[in-house]
Amino acid sequence: MNDIKKYVQENKQRFIDELIELLKIPSVSADSAYSQDVVDTADAVKMRLEEAGCDLVEICETPGYPIVYAEKMIDPNLPTVLVYGHYDVQPPDPIELWTSPPFEPVIKKTDIHPEGAIFARGACDDKGQMYMHVKAMEFMVKTNNLPCNVKFMIEGEEEVGSTSLSWFVERNQEKLKNDVILISDTGMISNTQPSVTTGLRGLSYVEVEVTGPNRDLHSGLYGGAVANPINILAKMIASLHDENNRITIPGFYDKVEDLSDDERAAMAKAPFSLEAYKKSLNLNDVYGEKGYTTNERNSIRPTLDVNGIWGGYQGEGAKTVIASQAFAKISMRLVPNQEWHEITELFTKHFESIAPSGVTVKVKPHHGGQGYVTPIDSIGYQAADKAYTESFGIKPIPVRSGGSIPIVALFEKELKSKTILMGFGLDSDAIHSPNEHFGIFNYLKGIETIPLFYKHFVELSK
Ligand code: BES
Ligand code: MN
Ligand code: MN
Secondary structure, three states, X not given: OOHHHHHHHHHHHHHHHHHHHHHOOOOEOOOHHHHXXXXXXXXXXXXXXXXXXXXXXXXXXXXXXXXXXXXXXXXXXXXXXXXXXXXXXXXXXXXXXXXXXXXOOEEEOOOOOOOOEEEOOOOOOOHHHHHHHHHHHHHHHHOOOOOOEEEEEEEOOHHHOOHHHHHHHHHOOOOOOOOEEEEOOOEOOEOOEOEEEEEEOEEEEEEEEEEOOOOOEEOOOOOOOOOOHHHHHHXXXXXXXXXXXXXXXXXXXXXXXXXXXXXXXXXXXXXXXHHHHHHHHOOOOOOOOOOOOHHHHOOOOXXXXXXXXXXXXXXXXXXXXXXXXXXXXEEEEEOOOOXXXXXXXXXXXXXXXXXXXXXXXXXXXXXXXXXXEOOOOOHHHHHHHHHHHHHHOOOOEEEEOOOOOOHHHHHHHHHXXXXXXXXXXXXXXXXXXXXXXXXXXHHHHHHHHHHHHHHHHHHHHO
């Protein structure tokens, strides 16, 4: 297995070139203008899985975007690893803030990535991280180092809620049978302190609509005499947090699991500089729920955030108008045990109840999913621990992340298997933001670490 370092060194340029080619296809799942590109990306992934040596590679049609499925079954008595990833990406906007076009990948050096990083939408989330698995597979097959069976399931709707994947998983339990699910779609603390993600937050995403008068009105003739939906919406949203930044929806915290002092103390041991954090975001202070640290606020605590708000006149100059309607998109990040349908319902009931007379409100649920925690005493976690320790020379720290991959909880429910989250991105890689990038070091280190996971997983399973 020491040949992996050599294999990566010898094929490094090709690995980078192939990823760059994949990043050129703008597979934005949220925007139907890119639908052909999304489908083309599935085809490109299929071709690469064939080249990597998978025996069966297929494009599985769904009611939405296709799922690329592949497998190499070498022995039914050996364990099976199911690799999940996504080939769709977030919309690139605001495009004017990119220092190079989002779908024309370029390598640039940064303070954190002195060896260079690939700048492109999807570089880290998740094309780059998904492609590490394709290249690790290529290495294992070409050099006779594949120790078990492998299945790949790469979807194209992760960034829009994985609707078709749920449909697919429910219908293909037998086909997807596995002993462990392996995903690289999260991050780690830093390049000198690897970590393995042991938790993801759940999500409830809703859109709200506040309607006042039946048409936009002159704000002089009617102002002060009728409810202004934008004023009302702002007030309603402001009331969703109290003075301690706790969420005011009745019942919201009922099922939130409080961590023990020991667990909180263990979490606090992970290296973290509040000064560097503030500096990296150009903030003079952090903000959040009273009584919790920054790392707790963004991982083990639930949140409610407005993701977008609109209504009224936003063009050049001034227009005196009371809009008929105001809107907002709101996400609630949930922690294990909070049930997302229940939270969506609590939100809806509360939001409707705080609307003053003079307006009507509608709450439209979008999508959601359950949070997840991986036990660190499992074979899968132990294998990941050994793999990182071997490739980085440093033992990884278990860390609960604030992000969500809602499909992970569904995998556990439908396929009855645990997911191991071996992420290689960094928080500073700007996923979902302008100038997303993925370190060359991280990309190659990921390719090196993955085969070690397979090796240890198979050994520990014996
Ligand atoms: N890869 C991310 C999730 C992630 C990133 C988890 C970093 C942990 C660390 C994923 O693609 C994502 O963006 N998920 C969405 C949820 C989805 C339902 C749109 C999210 O977290 O907003
Ligand atoms: Mn992702
Ligand atoms: Mn994402």
